[in-house]
Amino acid sequence: MSTLALTFRDSLTMLRRDTKHSLRNLMMTVSGILTPTILLVLFNYVFGGAIGAGLGGGIHGSYINYVAPAILIMAVGSGCATTAINLVMDLNEGVINRFRTMAIARSSVLNGQVIGSVIRTLASVVLVLGAALLMGFRPTADLLAWIEAFGLIALFSFAITWMGVVFGLIGKTPAGANSLSLIFQILLPFTSSAFVSPDSMAGWIRWFAQNQPFTAVIDTLRGLLLGTPIGNSAVFAIAWSVGIALVGFILARTIYNRAPAK
Amino acid sequence: MIETQGLRKAFGKQVVLDGLDLTVAEGMIFALLGPNGAGKTTTVQILSTLIRADGGTARVAGYDVARQPDAVRKVIGVTGQFSAVDNMLTGEENLLLMADLHHLSRREGRKLAADLLDRFELTDAAKKTPVQYSGGMRRRLDLAMTLVGNPRLIFLDEPTTGLDPRSRQTMWQIIRDLVARGVTIFLTTQYLDEADQLAHRIAVLDQGKLVAEGTPDDLKRRIPGGHVRLQFADERSLGLAASTLGVGAGTGARDDEALTLRVPTDGSVQSVKAILDRLDYGASADTAVEDAGVTVHIPDLDDVFFALTGHINMQNDTQNGSQPAKQKGAVR
Ligand SMILES: Nc1ncnc2c1ncn2[C@@H]1O[C@H](COP(=O)(O)OP(=O)(O)OP(=O)(O)O)[C@@H](O)[C@H]1O
């Protein structure tokens, strides 16, 4: 078998293992998938009235149209934390040392986890979308735009998940991994155009908000789903995603291969 | 099957392996014997490509472990000191996972898993996760997983530590069966009787260096004879007897904690009687040594270890062949 075929096969085996793990850990899996939807409900019904009024009808007037894409992106961000925590717990399992003495594709353990994580993140994205539609989210997208939007979310989620793996590898404990993940889970979403427009932010934060990856992705998403102008956000969104994925992938593999046996 | 030259490894400033030369021929059971911290696990980890040595070379089945790790991995199976099973999968799923990773077809995998479960008496526990297993069952599952790849060389790092006598016997039988099928076994143990029972060749490792290597009989022949072990009731008696018999303090032959002395003897009635007579001789008036318990030891590997290293083998200076109740690390 070629190296590529071997990697594919072993990664698929590890994906099956990862899936079994998440089924055994059902509570954690389900709560991980549900959290973004709960967040959406909270944002819409708790803050929606107040913030929506202040928004002044930028996008079709309704707050749900504004906040739904933001929560989609938060779902991707929280996927980072669950990936990181899962990875730490898994790396502490003795069976990982067994894998390291077997003639299997080295990266397959990580690949399996990443694919599993992306699938779970996408499931939570679909849930958020469904709930948003029920709450009055009215996208104007045609089929192609939907596909593009979904593709972008998947790509971005893939990138963020690899970073989750890196955080898991360097965080060492679940708490450590979780803290590092806050970057993608909280910090970047809230300093992006997800919830408020960067124009309303002060000085250097505004500059940061305008130029960070989450803003590029969310602006593109809003454009695709709601027809707002995209400009060059799409190019940046894709460049950021590919860049983050690459950095995460390379870092994760290097650290994993170098990590001494436990 | 295994050949190492000048293998060195240090963790920070602590030198763990200090120039290790080993040769293990194909088809044998090779035991690496040593106390806690001797470097047994480190040796296994280097030979099984888990960590890299700092210096020296190691070849396994003709492949260099540092430069051709994947070729080595195809040949070996490893059952480490710490449990390497997936605790979230059932016993059966663990074996099927191994079958998948060895690229067996689904049917082959199922058949092999069923066979192994049966052979290791785990069929009833097949649908349970290892968390619900006893230490012995977990160890057996661990070894069964190692066997899925049909390895030619198996590393067993302290396979019976923490097992009860019956499970130990079972494990020994499994190991003997494997060798009968032509598998080479590299075993580490801190139990001298285990090495004696199983191994064709034994290497004694102490503080990162080999202090002896040979067949069990070779090693036994290297010491002059047995000893009498005297057990005293208190420190005073111990001290008296030690001075009467001329056993110096801190030599290892005198154990102040256990209140014992070992005195060399060839095991004959005369020599034992001579020792006891000397104790009696010193026992005039208030220097009486009372309540001394006597055990006569024929030479065993404990004595070999003592003779070779100048210190007594770890905590295990109890009755010949007895098993220290040590639970370390079998289950994590
Ligand atoms: N990853 C590590 N980092 C630092 N020191 C280590 C590491 N692994 C082992 N050591 C040290 O190396 C020495 C040898 O350890 P090793 O595990 O090889 O001993 P061992 O013979 O297997 O002992 P035991 O019978 O307790 O299993 C010990 O003193 C240990 O503290």
Ligand SMILES: [Mg+2]
């Ligand atoms: Mg050890």
